[in-house]
Amino acid sequence: GGLGGAGIGLALTQELVHLLHGEISVESEVGKGATFTVTLPITHNAPLGHDFDQPAIREAVSAYLPVTKGNKTQDGHPARPGQPTVLVVEDNPDVVEYIRAILSSRFQIEVEYDGKQGLAKSLKSIPDIIISDIMMPEMDGLEMCRRLKADKRTSHIPIILLTAKADRASRIEGLRTGADAYLAKPFDRDELLARMDNLIELRAQLQARYRDLSFLFQPQHKLPEQDIHPDEAFLHELHRVIDDKLSDPTFNIPQLCEQIGMSRALLYKKFKALTGQSVADFIRRVRLHKARQLLQTTELNISQVAMDVGFKNLSTFSRNFTKEFGVNPREIRRDDS
Incomplete structure (x- = not known):
């Protein structure tokens, strides 16, 4: 389906395997790819039948899927004019649509597919928040973030960086560019919304400080x-x-x-x-x-x-x-x- 490449399919598989008391392992070799092995228990006491309908499984699945009706993705209630604008900079269309499905009821969504286009769009439209992948053609997300934070026209825009790299060094590199938050793939709906809410609350606190002109x-x-x-x-x-x-x-x-x-x-x-x-x-x-x-x-x-x-x-x-x-x-x- 449309979940491949987003890191979402793997996360969903991991959740389901865990709920079925199984195990998942991976073997990878540089230049050749990765092999994932799923092992599920086949016993008389295996969790079958009514256990498949338990709320935990439904919740695990829904956390990684857009809201759907029939075969069509629904944006819920479309964003109204005046709602904050989010610029999504991501070269994977699956991830773009996943983010759009999560956020479109609360934000106006704009999309660019590489860092160079994302930089140009940001300077032109000044979005309220930017969500950007790191690994992209033309210009990566780190360089785009670095340039936006160095430009007084855009330095105030909160930026969330997305990456498949979850190691500490990669997170530190992202934050050193001035990124406001870092989200490792795969991520679920609640995790993204929590990061967005945190940035909005922080911006509200800064607005309150800057409205009080005494610091000047x-x-x-x-x-x-x-x-x-x-x-x-x-x-x-x-x-x-x-x-x-x-x-x-x-x-x-x-x-x-x-x-x-x-x-x-x-x-x-x-x-x-x-x-x-x-x-x-x-x-x-x-x-x-x-x-x-x-x-x-x-x-x-x-x-x-x-x-x-x-x-x-x-x-x-x-x-x-x-x-x-x-x-x-x-x-x-x-x-x-």
Whole structure:
């Protein structure tokens, strides 16, 4: 069937042999292939008949099979617009369809069949998560991962690497490229979904941290470049550009894009993924947080502070300030007096 090559057929066989109290062994020779031997007990007490219908067997089989109806693979409820996009980079069509069957009810699925195409697609569409095989033609998954993590346009994208190599050295090599998770073939549905859920939860935690702009205003300790997380470095770069133009009320998103060398569409997608907010909100909030800092640390009057952070209208400044911090600027100044 369609399970060959995915590592799924072997895993399913192993589960069934185990449930039937049998054994499976393998002999392999480089350049000649592998021979698998399945040994099942033939005794009067062998688990036959009603034992075949036990829930454990049904569960073992279903964990490695797509949801089906008749002879057609079903995607369950198709993903709706607005759901996260997963880019699957895998040269084996069987694995692609297996992953699609597992994820298509919760994610929009895009597919490329080698690392070179996967890299180009990632830079063009900025998916929310990438699932990639390692062994592929043109460009392998490790090189693709390495390039994506080194590019500020795509460094934030969580990447799951798939491989038939389960040894420790291979896992370490994958993680050193910046991969966020590593999944050894064969894998079942629950294992893949658990990894996806973990990455989504981690991204939500990072969004909460990055929405709190206080880390941008803390004293910066000089760290080696390799010790600074690329996402955090990117936000600091945005903050630096905005801070340089803070008193200019006409400073806008196109100017920001030009300064950092990124298209508006790419900046929007990356920033939304990092913070859950829009770039316009970020610019406004940077202005307001700088205003609070000035009110707390200088003798400037409120009108001057508003002008220094790019607000031409004092009432607009006060309204935005109160919405952001829950107090009006005069209360901040009174608290420090």
